[in-house]
Amino acid sequence: MQDPYLYIILAMTGLAGLAIITVAALRGWNGWLELKRAELGRYGHADEAPPPSAAARIEVADLKERIRKLEAIAAGVDL
Numbered sequence: 319m320q321d322p323y324l325y326i327i328l329a330m331t332g333l334a335g336l337a338i339i340t341v342a343a344l345r346g347w348n349g350w351l352e353l354k355r356a357e358l359g360r361y362g363h364a365d366e367a368p369p370p371s372a373a374a375r376i377e378v379a380d381l382k383e384r385i386r387k388l389e390a391i392a393a394g395v396d397l
Contacts, residue, residue: 370378
């Protein structure tokens with residue numbers, strides 16, 4: 319029979335190796351996420367305005383309809 323400490327040492331070494339690989343993989347994953355956040359952060363913040371809200375789009379559509387009616391009245395077309 320072999321020494322029982324050998325199995326304990328092998329198990330601990332394997333566990334330590336797995337922990338090292340896991341930590342390295344998690345750091346790589348976090349680095350990749352930070353890279354993607356930086357890529358997303360550099361697009362559209364300075365140059366573009368935020369998209370209009372639904373209420374603003376409805377209001378613009380209502381104003382366009384009023385303008386169309388006023389133009390029709392000015393042209394003498396009966397609605």
